[in-house]
Amino acid sequence: MMADMHICDRCGKPTPNYSKYICGPVCGSDGYSICDDCRKQRDRERAWENVQWHQEAITCPWCGYVDTDSWEFDDEYDDKYECLRCGKPFVLEKLVEVTYTSKRRIEDMPEGWDGE
Structure with missing residues (x-):
């Protein structure tokens, strides 16, 4: 069975990653998608900011x-x-x-x- 594909909200690449918002829809969206590369970059940026x-x-x-x-x-x-x-x-x-x-x-x- 093939996973549903979504579009990364940061870079626009296809990704199977999708996370629903905890508190319900935000601006008409139920959640967000972020690919593994963008997630690593975001985590790296947050660690750098300290x-x-x-x-x-x-x-x-x-x-x-x-x-x-x-x-x-x-x-x-x-x-x-x-x-x-x-x-x-x-x-x-x-x-x-x-x-x-x-x-x-x-x-x-x-x-x-x-x-x-």
């Missing part, structure tokens, strides 16, 4: 240096940031989480309010 996900301080993906003065970085994004120790360039994104807390003002409490 992404340092959601660190408390700027961490160099080259030498591992942790910048303890990261709080001084003002921009949201820098595609030419240089490590302070090894001097090599890397892409830097600053992710900021904002949360809010709200409550009634005590001075607006109605007289005689008993908590109900």
